[in-house]
Amino acid sequence: MKYLTSGAILVTTFLASASFASDVYGPYPITLKGYNGDATNSVAYSGQVGRQLLHNSLKKAIGNGAPMNELKAYFNGSDLELPLLDPVSSADFKVDVTNINDVSKTNLAGKAYGGVINGWPGAMTGKEVLVSMIERAAQTENGYDAKHGHDYAQLVSKFTMGAVFYHQACDNYLDEKLEADNKPNDKPYKDGAYYTGKEHSWDEGFGYWGAAAHGATLSARQNYDIAKKKDMAAADANGDGVVNLKSEMNYAHSYYASAYDKGGVTDYYNTITKAFIDGRQIITDANGEALSDSARSNLKAKARIICSNWEKVIAESVFKYAGSVYSSLEKLKENPGDEALMRKHAKYWGELAGFSLSLHTSGQNLGELGARIDRLVGFGPVVNGSRVIGVDAGGNYFEMGEANADKEMVHMLKLQKLMVDEFGVTAKNNDKLAGIANISEVLGAGDSAEND
Amino acid sequence: MGEVLEFFQSDIIGQFLNPRRRLFWGYLFSALIIAILWLCIIKKKKIRQALRTIFDRSVWLSKSSRADMICFIINRIFMVICRPILITQIFIATALYHTLHLQQIIPLGLFETTPVWLSTLLFTSCFFLLDDFSRFALHLALHKVPSLWEFHKFHHSAETLTPLTVTRTHPVEAILFTLRSAIVQGGTIAIFIFLFGQQLSLFTILGVNVFVVLFHGLGSNLRHSHISVSYPNLIENCLMSPAQHHLHHSSSKKHFDKNFGVALSIWDKMAGTFMNSSRETLEFGIGAETKEYTQTVAHMYLVPIKKVFKNFWKSSRKNRYLFWLSSVAHRKY
Numbered sequence: 001m002k003y004l005t006s007g008a009i010l011v012t013t014f015l016a017s018a019s020f021a022s023d024v025y026g027p028y029p030i031t032l033k034g035y036n037g038d039a040t041n042s043v044a045y046s047g048q049v050g051r052q053l054l055h056n057s058l059k060k061a062i063g064n065g066a067p068m069n070e071l072k073a074y075f076n077g078s079d080l081e082l083p084l085l086d087p088v089s090s091a092d093f094k095v096d097v098t099n100i101n102d103v104s105k106t107n108l109a110g111k112a113y114g115g116v117i118n119g120w121p122g123a124m125t126g127k128e129v130l131v132s133m134i135e136r137a138a139q140t141e142n143g144y145d146a147k148h149g150h151d152y153a154q155l156v157s158k159f160t161m162g163a164v165f166y167h168q169a170c171d172n173y174l175d176e177k178l179e180a181d182n183k184p185n186d187k188p189y190k191d192g193a194y195y196t197g198k199e200h201s202w203d204e205g206f207g208y209w210g211a212a213a214h215g216a217t218l219s220a221r222q223n224y225d226i227a228k229k230k231d232m233a234a235a236d237a238n239g240d241g242v243v244n245l246k247s248e249m250n251y252a253h254s255y256y257a258s259a260y261d262k263g264g265v266t267d268y269y270n271t272i273t274k275a276f277i278d279g280r281q282i283i284t285d286a287n288g289e290a291l292s293d294s295a296r297s298n299l300k301a302k303a304r305i306i307c308s309n310w311e312k313v314i315a316e317s318v319f320k321y322a323g324s325v326y327s328s329l330e331k332l333k334e335n336p337g338d339e340a341l342m343r344k345h346a347k348y349w350g351e352l353a354g355f356s357l358s359l360h361t362s363g364q365n366l367g368e369l370g371a372r373i374d375r376l377v378g379f380g381p382v383v384n385g386s387r388v389i390g391v392d393a394g395g396n397y398f399e400m401g402e403a404n405a406d407k408e409m410v411h412m413l414k415l416q417k418l419m420v421d422e423f424g425v426t427a428k429n430n431d432k433l434a435g436i437a438n439i440s441e442v443l444g445a446g447d448s449a450e451n452d
Numbered sequence: 453m454g455e456v457l458e459f460f461q462s463d464i465i466g467q468f469l470n471p472r473r474r475l476f477w478g479y480l481f482s483a484l485i486i487a488i489l490w491l492c493i494i495k496k497k498k499i500r501q502a503l504r505t506i507f508d509r510s511v512w513l514s515k516s517s518r519a520d521m522i523c524f525i526i527n528r529i530f531m532v533i534c535r536p537i538l539i540t541q542i543f544i545a546t547a548l549y550h551t552l553h554l555q556q557i558i559p560l561g562l563f564e565t566t567p568v569w570l571s572t573l574l575f576t577s578c579f580f581l582l583d584d585f586s587r588f589a590l591h592l593a594l595h596k597v598p599s600l601w602e603f604h605k606f607h608h609s610a611e612t613l614t615p616l617t618v619t620r621t622h623p624v625e626a627i628l629f630t631l632r633s634a635i636v637q638g639g640t641i642a643i644f645i646f647l648f649g650q651q652l653s654l655f656t657i658l659g660v661n662v663f664v665v666l667f668h669g670l671g672s673n674l675r676h677s678h679i680s681v682s683y684p685n686l687i688e689n690c691l692m693s694p695a696q697h698h699l700h701h702s703s704s705k706k707h708f709d710k711n712f713g714v715a716l717s718i719w720d721k722m723a724g725t726f727m728n729s730s731r732e733t734l735e736f737g738i739g740a741e742t743k744e745y746t747q748t749v750a751h752m753y754l755v756p757i758k759k760v761f762k763n764f765w766k767s768s769r770k771n772r773y774l775f776w777l778s779s780v781a782h783r784k785y
Contacts, residue, residue, distance in 0.1 A: 330560065333559075333560075406554050406556075407553075409553050409560075410550045413546070413549070413550060413553075414550070417546065432650070433546060433549075434650055435645040435650035436542060436545045436546060436549060436642070437542065438653075439641050439645070439652060439653075439654060440540075440541050440542050440637065442654050442656060443637050443641075443654070443661060444470075444472040444660075448629045448630055448633055449528070449531050449619055449621045449623075449626035449629070450473075450474060450619055450629065451617075451618055451620065451621050451625065451629075452587050452591055452618075452675075452714040
């Protein structure tokens with residue numbers, strides 16, 4: 001009996017550790033044929049972590065009212081030291097980076113979406129939209145244009161997540177780079193690299209997703225608190241007393257996924273992160289050989305899981321902030337002229353617009369649906385009865401003088417419904433049609449073939 | 453095969469398992485208990501006699517009752533096919549909710565500070581009243597509009613009544629009932645959410661509208677049965693007893709177009725169509741027309757359509773536009 005119990009404990013411990021190991025992204029062995037160097041771990045995505053830090057810092061810099069050259073440095077990269085503005089060490093949450101260039105000397109500009117963005121005035125490409133927003137931000141006080149209701153810290157941040165991170169992952173690394181003749185697995189990613197083409201492509205996608213390598217072993221609440229810099233214990237996976245920003249932090253859309261998942265309805269964070277882990281295992285299992293057709297097909301299936309759920313995370317954000325904009329409009333109707341409320345309204349609208357523009361950057365044409373989303377969001381929030389409706393040849397916004405808050409509220413309701421109908425969002429934070437749905441459910445379906 | 457099984461489980465068996473439906477086993481059981489109590493206490497029958505009366509083979513296995521069973525299956529199939537294209541209460545509620553935002557007379561959330569218990573009470577009561585009134589109004593229209601009456605004869609052609617007779621409904625009626633439900637539910641929900649806010653709720657028992665549970669739990673299935681449970685006149689003035697509904701199904705001329713109400717009889721009082729229950733033995737059906745309409749199940753479904761179109765083409769070109777809404781007396785049998 002004693003041996004039986006010991007055996008059971010051993011088996012349980014083995015199974016538990018095996019399942020734990022499979023939920024962590026890396027380390028993965030070197031599989032590149034002919035590699036003779038010292039590297040033992042083929043995982044590398046420091047360039048993506050560098051961009052996550054540039055994005056965080058750019059948002060902070062806009063909010064702090066930094067001058068143009070500083071903002072541009074975070075966007076275009078710099079040979080000089082680039083101080084990390086977020087996350088920074090505090091007594092309860094210590095991080096291991098102070099200069100972004102120590103992680104990777106990189107930039108956001110070179111990776112921004114090059115397609116046209118119709119949801120922003122000026123018919124500009126994604127990159128041009130970001131440049132234009134940053135330039136305008138530099139001309140405002142702390143990134144807020146009160147006249148037009150544009151909160152540039154939010155606009156730039158939320159659109160960068162889409163135009164750079166989501167775009168690069170789903171329109172590049174998990175798309176064309178999964179083809180057989182593009183970055184093959186039996187060759188190094190580039191000359192001198194210790195990782196294969198497919199290994200690094202997949203790692204780059206994971207880096208843009210922004211999840212901590214051990215994030216899938218944690219709860220949604222823990223992942224959320226890591227991004228909020230509130231849970232050092234959960235973040236510090238290797239127990240060295242400091243949060244390693246390359247692998248122990250949650251960034252960008254992965255943070256938003258954990259925010260929705262903690263509601264208990266969705267599991268976006270784990271679904272996406274585990275699909276990345278499974279996909280990386282498929283590549284590792286090829287052991288440095290070119291991927292077979294079936295392996296590549298399995299890898300593409302994982303990529304589809306990742307990108308469809310990633311899109312849903314963005315759609316959940318559009319849903320959430322449409323609800324926030326609705327609520328702030330409701331309050332503004334009761335207290336017109338309240339500047340603090342208006343500031344909040346602009347913030348929510350900025351987040352809404354940034355996320356909704358991001359939906360266009362995956363390389364898939366949303367067609368009529370995209371046009372409907374753009375029109376419902378508009379070019380700016382309603383500010384004192386007017387709103388931006390375009391830009392003239394000189395780059396000046398022009399406004400419509402009879403913008404209607406009631407109509408805008410209806411637009412937000414329609415936007416929420418569109419996110420449910422077209423993207424299948426289920427977390428539904430700030431649901432403004434929840435009352436109708438709840439009561440309808442209790443009353444039951446009306447289809448009836450019953451006489452009275 | 454899987455789909456057939458799923459249909460059988462969710463749309464046939466499901467009707468008896470869903471407490472929102474009148475045929476829920478719990479409501480059938482409560483109706484049985486009420487019928488036993490009625491026969492034993494009021495009619496002074498012994499329990500065996502009571503059970504023999506309730507499970508009378510001449511009622512349950514009659515030709516009319518067998519047709520009810522076939523229609524029940526056919527109608528469930530029809531509803532499954534039509535469900536995706538029928539307008540829903542959520543669609544109406546959402547559209548009306550949007551429209552209410554654009555009017556300038558009543559502000560959004562006018563009564564948002566009302567305590568939840570009060571808004572819940574108001575919503576539950578108002579919905580019950582509107583729902584019951586709309587059922588009465590549609591029922592009245594089904595009798596008074598000749599073209600609709602042709603379809604409603606489907607239901608009234610039943611010569612014996614069992615709880616399943618409630619589903620003896622022509623598909624055209626089924627569409628009207630669904631529309632009515634969607635409009636009343638959607639309209640009430642939108643207006644109340646607009647006025648009272650998202651916290652609006654409904655008083656429920658086991659997750660079902662409290663009035664639905666009360667109405668069905670207190671013997672709504674006896675409305676279509678051969679057990680004529682009646683209430684004292686004072687109560688029948690407010691609440692429709694099963695016996696009053698039996699009178700509505702009577703083929704006797706003096707009972708024509710009486711007691712259209714469902715839960716409440718106050719609507720009939722207002723409309724002058726009220727009649728207290730009586731102890732006389734009633735015959736059900738649509739008189740001489742019963743045979744023509746119930747020759748086969750196919751006749752039940754097709755004769756109303758044929759008659760409506762025949763009458764339409766027979767009417768003069770000038771009067772055709774009035775045909776559908778004419779209120780000419782129609783029950784000629």
